[in-house]
Amino acid sequence: MSSFRRDFITKPIFSWARGVLPVMSDTEREALEAGDVWWDADLFTGNPDWSKLLSHAPATLTEQEKAFLNGPVDELCAMLDDWKINWEWRDLPGEAWDFIKRKKFFGIIIPKEYGGLGFSPYAHSEVVRKLSSRSLTAAVTVMVPNSLGPGELLMRFGTREQQERWLPRLADGRDIPCFGLTSPEAGSDAASMIDTGVICQGNFEGREVLGLRLNWHKRYITLGPVATLLGLAFKAYDPDHLVGTEGELGITVALIPTDLPGVSIGRRHLPAMQVFQNGPNWGKDVFIPMDYIIGGQTRLGQGWKMLMTALAAGRGISLPSLSAAGAAYAARTSGAYARIREQFGIAIGKFEGIEEPLARIAATAYLLDAARRLTCAALNQGHHPAVISGIMKLQATERMRIAIDDAMDIHGGKAVIDGPQNYLGNLYRSVPVGITVEGANILTRNLIVFGQGAIRAHPYLLQEMNALGEADPARGLDAFDRAFWQHVGHSVVTLFRAWGRSWSGGIFAPAPEAGAASRFYRQLSRYSSAFALCADMALLTLGGALKRKEMLSARFGDILSELYLLSAALKRWEDEGRQAADFAALEWCMASGFRTIENRFAEILANLPNRLIGLILAFLIQPLGARVLGPSDRVVHECAQLVLEPSAARDRLTPDLSQVDDDGGVARLEKAFLLVTGTDAIAKRMHAARIHDWQEAVKRGVITEAEGNQIAAAREAVAKVIEVDDFAPEALSPIFKKPADVHQFFGEIGETRAAS
Numbered sequence: 001m002s003s004f005r006r007d008f009i010t011k012p013i014f015s016w017a018r019g020v021l022p023v024m025s026d027t028e029r030e031a032l033e034a035g036d037v038w039w040d041a042d043l044f045t046g047n048p049d050w051s052k053l054l055s056h057a058p059a060t061l062t063e064q065e066k067a068f069l070n071g072p073v074d075e076l077c078a079m080l081d082d083w084k085i086n087w088e089w090r091d092l093p094g095e096a097w098d099f100i101k102r103k104k105f106f107g108i109i110i111p112k113e114y115g116g117l118g119f120s121p122y123a124h125s126e127v128v129r130k131l132s133s134r135s136l137t138a139a140v141t142v143m144v145p146n147s148l149g150p151g152e153l154l155m156r157f158g159t160r161e162q163q164e165r166w167l168p169r170l171a172d173g174r175d176i177p178c179f180g181l182t183s184p185e186a187g188s189d190a191a192s193m194i195d196t197g198v199i200c201q202g203n204f205e206g207r208e209v210l211g212l213r214l215n216w217h218k219r220y221i222t223l224g225p226v227a228t229l230l231g232l233a234f235k236a237y238d239p240d241h242l243v244g245t246e247g248e249l250g251i252t253v254a255l256i257p258t259d260l261p262g263v264s265i266g267r268r269h270l271p272a273m274q275v276f277q278n279g280p281n282w283g284k285d286v287f288i289p290m291d292y293i294i295g296g297q298t299r300l301g302q303g304w305k306m307l308m309t310a311l312a313a314g315r316g317i318s319l320p321s322l323s324a325a326g327a328a329y330a331a332r333t334s335g336a337y338a339r340i341r342e343q344f345g346i347a348i349g350k351f352e353g354i355e356e357p358l359a360r361i362a363a364t365a366y367l368l369d370a371a372r373r374l375t376c377a378a379l380n381q382g383h384h385p386a387v388i389s390g391i392m393k394l395q396a397t398e399r400m401r402i403a404i405d406d407a408m409d410i411h412g413g414k415a416v417i418d419g420p421q422n423y424l425g426n427l428y429r430s431v432p433v434g435i436t437v438e439g440a441n442i443l444t445r446n447l448i449v450f451g452q453g454a455i456r457a458h459p460y461l462l463q464e465m466n467a468l469g470e471a472d473p474a475r476g477l478d479a480f481d482r483a484f485w486q487h488v489g490h491s492v493v494t495l496f497r498a499w500g501r502s503w504s505g506g507i508f509a510p511a512p513e514a515g516a517a518s519r520f521y522r523q524l525s526r527y528s529s530a531f532a533l534c535a536d537m538a539l540l541t542l543g544g545a546l547k548r549k550e551m552l553s554a555r556f557g558d559i560l561s562e563l564y565l566l567s568a569a570l571k572r573w574e575d576e577g578r579q580a581a582d583f584a585a586l587e588w589c590m591a592s593g594f595r596t597i598e599n600r601f602a603e604i605l606a607n608l609p610n611r612l613i614g615l616i617l618a619f620l621i622q623p624l625g626a627r628v629l630g631p632s633d634r635v636v637h638e639c640a641q642l643v644l645e646p647s648a649a650r651d652r653l654t655p656d657l658s659q660v661d662d663d664g665g666v667a668r669l670e671k672a673f674l675l676v677t678g679t680d681a682i683a684k685r686m687h688a689a690r691i692h693d694w695q696e697a698v699k700r701g702v703i704t705e706a707e708g709n710q711i712a713a714a715r716e717a718v719a720k721v722i723e724v725d726d727f728a729p730e731a732l733s734p735i736f737k738k739p740a741d742v743h744q745f746f747g748e749i750g751e752t753r754a755a756s
């Protein structure tokens with residue numbers, strides 16, 4: 001029976017599919033195959049196993065990691081004055097650079113045997129998180145050597161000799177690394193770079209050896225201007241066939257000490273007024289021996305795969321940690337400011353108009369940190385979930401952007417006026433950096449999340465594609481037959497499951513016993529099955545063309561992202577012992593996420609090119625259209641309250657941010673917040689007596705003298721917060737009176753041009 005099925009039913013489908021399967025480039029295949037799958041694969045089945053998620057151990061820190069966070073990280077934070085770093089020094093102070101190297105901040109992920117700290121991904125994330133709440137320049141400086149770059153690549157792919165030579169030097173800061181991938185002509189499409197390495201004989205340190213002659217031009221390279229060791233991506237060529245028969249070997253990564261002859265480390269870019277070190281560099285006929293290729297000669301041409309594998313983990317840590325910290329910072333400061341700032345005689349946080357953005361910030365902080373912790377837990381256990389890393393990078397930076405915008409609006413002029421007392425302006429300016437780097441967000445949303453997810457995380461698609469691409473047709477047909485019919489069976493079950501769950505409003509969908517949160521699991525089970533069904537139908541009707549239908553792909557990506565983020569929020573709720581006080585944040589996340597999911601389904605169904613399938617799917621999963629409105633006014637109100645009063649819930653929402661008691665903007669705000677909320681009862685008595693002047697209130701016996709003093713202290717603290725900076729006019733007048741002065745100061749202002 002099975003051979004009849006294979007030969008008479010599967011075979012024609014196999015032959016047809018082999019003919020229409022789009023040709024996948026090597027770089028596409030390598031990007032797709034990088035990393036592994038994890039909870040994303042469960043979501044793709046249409047029937048996620050919640051017990052698997054809930055039994056996953058949360059990420060924790062070792063004693064040594066905790067001591068580092070409460071010791072060197074706090075010490076470093078205390079050395080950092082973000083205003084001076086940005087506007088006076090345009091760099092980290094020298095003592096901070098020394099401290100960073102001495103305390104091995106550049107070696108967080110390097111194993112102890114090579115002199116590094118050997119910390120877990122979660123500890124790495126916590127360091128980035130705390131630092132970024134004090135100074136973005138410091139956070140980026142520390143983050144880059146610990147994510148995609150020479151250290152990570154050496155650890156994974158380096159030869160033993162390379163590891164022993166370079167890792168100890170990277171761990172203690174004797175070498176400062178950077179990684180050069182982007183060039184003027186190749187940005188998002190980095191694989192199209194025109195930087196070359198030609199295999200030839202050459203003289204290296206007095207010896208005639210086989211190596212590569214490199215020519216490149218890179219730009220936007222973080223730490224580039226101060227780097228001593230450049231990880232370089234280029235295309236290797238072997239025109240004289242010195243290592244084999246192939247002429248074009250493909251993308252390769254090598255280590256380039258920046259003092260080699262021919263290397264030019266350019267000057268500095270100024271990215272959105274951020275002053276972390278960043279700039280162009282180029283090389284002209286730079287000769288390196290073969291053993292400078294990471295992993296040695298056998299790794300020639302494997303660079304893209306190596307980069308994608310490293311990115312699969314790195315993308316899930318650095319920017320998500322920075323963004324989660326940004327949202328928590330926005331929640332803590334905006335809640336405090338909305339509580340102490342009064343207009344029309346009451347705290348602005350009591351206005352519904354302010355509650356709305358405040359609730360959005362608070363819930364975003366809850367959600368992003370939940371997703372960061374869950375992702376770090378997976379990374380801690382050795383997973384490299386490529387699709388989840390992409391989701392995290394995209395969603396965390398996008399949501400941070402919304403949270404920071406909201407925080408700016410709540411603060412009004414206070415956040416607009418720049419100066420040492422402005423604790424939001426620099427974060428606001430930095431937002432586009434996170435959006436752009438490590439895969440710009442538009443590309444990631446439209447091309448990567450679902451494009452990669454559909455193939456990697458789908459239960460059968462990759463097996464089918466591999467079978468179709470099999471060189472031996474008989475073996476391919478066998479494998480295809482197995483995968484295809486399992487896929488068909490799965491699709492039929494998914495169809496009935498999605499239909500049943502949608503029409504019953506998800507009330508019978510599986511959910512663990514999770515108290516008040518059980519209903520959220522049921523809805524996610526329902527949406528997961530609808531997602532699996534729609535994804536299958538879109539893949540079936542569009543095939544490879546789905547790749548070009550970016551708007552559809554982006555909507556599928558949004559649904560998958562929501563399913564992941566909302567799972568993470570439920571996991572957090574459970575891991576933290578179902579905190580009743582935080583329930584409003586969870587409810588907000590769910591209502592907002594469900595609205596997005598429903599809207600994206602409606603948009604997909606309305607735009608699927610195969611209209612018949614679109615209508616059938618609409619009948620099955622959304623007969624009444626998108627019906628979720630988002631968080632109710634009650635939920636918004638309750639969620640905003642989480643950050644308007646000092647409480648354990650507020651601390652849970654905004655944990656472990658840097659808190660340096662230095663009379664800076666944040667320290668002043670926190671102090672005023674505690675004084676104002678601590679005198680609430682006294683202020684209420686004065687308000688009831690319609691007396692504003694505390695001395696008058698004392699005189700009339702409404703409050704005691706001691707209470708009067710507390711009110712005075714609170715008012716003084718508030719006055720210090722609502723102060724903004726001003727400058728002597730000459731300090732803000734043009735620094736340069738005539739063009740010649742500009743030249744004298746900067747020299748020639750260079751342009752990093754594309755090679756013609």
Ligand SMILES: Cc1cc2nc3c(=O)[nH]c(=O)nc-3n(C[C@H](O)[C@H](O)[C@H](O)COP(=O)(O)OP(=O)(O)OC[C@H]3O[C@@H](n4cnc5c(N)ncnc54)[C@H](O)[C@@H]3O)c2cc1C
Pocket residue numbers: 178179180181182186187188189219220221222223271278433436437438439440441442443444446447550
């Ligand atoms: C501050 C900063 C630091 C950086 N650090 C480093 C570093 O250390 N090392 C390094 O190698 N690189 C670094 N980069 C480079 C960064 O990775 C690139 O800027 C990024 O890959 C985007 O390239 P691009 O800026 O040339 O934009 P482009 O590629 O020109 O893209 C422009 C826009 O088009 C969109 N787009 C492109 N293709 C598609 C598509 N198919 N579908 C939909 N939209 C698309 C993009 O999303 C983007 O919105 C850094 C960049 C900056 C700004």
